[in-house]
Amino acid sequence: MLSTTEFHEGLIFEDENGQLVEILDYQHHRKSQARAVVRVKLRNIHTGALIETAYRPEDKFKEVDVEKRPFTYLYTSGDRATFMNSNDYEQVEVPLEKLGDQKKYLKDNMEVTGLYINNQLFSIDLPIKVPLKIASTVPGVKGDTVANMTKEATLETGTVIKVPLFINEGDTVLVDTRDGSYVERVNA
Template structure:
């Protein structure tokens, strides 16, 4: 049986099960009472991993949660069609299908052959864990204007997936750039 975790020990990025669904903690705040006999409360900002819904809820410090049956498997992005997006499980070589609501904005970073991890809950795919950085080609950007060289100057660039980010003026069309999937921003030349 999976272990139990107390609410007071739930920290950022902790996974836990609440009301039969898996959740990821986005933030936790512990309120210790000043009066004697008061209860310590834990306010959790949490994301439902099945629906993507985010909300806050307060628990008593001693409330317990089950650890969810979550597993990350290495996979490669294959292609998408109107039914969903398809990934090749690198361990079992079976094809995993995820629908649009399971992907959220992950499609902004996926090109054929992108290596990532698929999150399974009770053996079924429920979402992705993207790499921290992905390398994408710049599909379109305006040429830098001579004399426009103030420090830190940026311009908009559209990448091969359609994602638009700010890049430094020296980046040209056709170059490969490194993009942070957490911050959705330029992280350097590839």
Template structure:
């Protein structure tokens, strides 16, 4: 093979192919997918946007009366914990990232952050509270949770759609009340503040959405 008067033997060709395959392997290891369309984005997916790693928290497919359709997203930065809302055109190319999910147990919080233990290796990881943001309001000690892993590093956690938490403080309700549209303030065991129906009382367990923080139902204890 020649180029501009220079000739390369088979050895150079084989070396070039090996380096190319190694580069491809590094790209696969880093978890970067081929480009995908914004219309295919789903909650829980991760994207590289402006050089930062983001996880999709919420999406809405919008078809306005005028103008092209778009995807409205709420995203969490897995490196800083900040949240933003961003709009993508439905046909826009986005770069997806493959995040591994690892079963972990939330142990406790300290000044440096929250400590989680890998349930397979028993290794402990501290995630800064700034990165976790409000996630700790939905997480109790000894609770099993999914850790989000990128290139071998635990970056953050993935919450379930809803969690069950005990009410630690709320005003007494009206006796024998069953009406659900009368709401009152309540503080839950993690410090989360929400509104619950008037008939729910301190000491009871309620199910709340981890997306909105809103009351979903009262949990019957077995």
């Protein structure tokens, strides 16, 4: 059993309702004469819903066996993406709907992480920042150096993002896979 003293960010456990949740943030609170509580911001693993709640220090929770394994993205066929386990070369198909918005940033031979819960593949996590080439964009005009001005650019994966005016076709940029935002231009 898991107690609140063992909480840390990223911990996955089964809450009192039997739901699998991940700790995003937590704080120990104690007001003068009141009992101590642990305020926790959680993410429901199945639905993605955010939950804010408080637990007493004596509350106990069921631990969940979580393992991360390295995978390589191979290809997409229809509504399924195929990944290869980098350790034993076993191939696994994952429905694209399970990847959510992350599917927009998949690139051949990309290294990803497979999250296993209770020895079953639960999800695929992409790196937070991914280098992608700009497939097309309107050319920047000399003198367009006003701060915070952006234009649309299509990535090699077909996804359209906003980039600064100085980014040109053929440039490689880092993209944040959590929100699809431009991070910086990189040399590739």
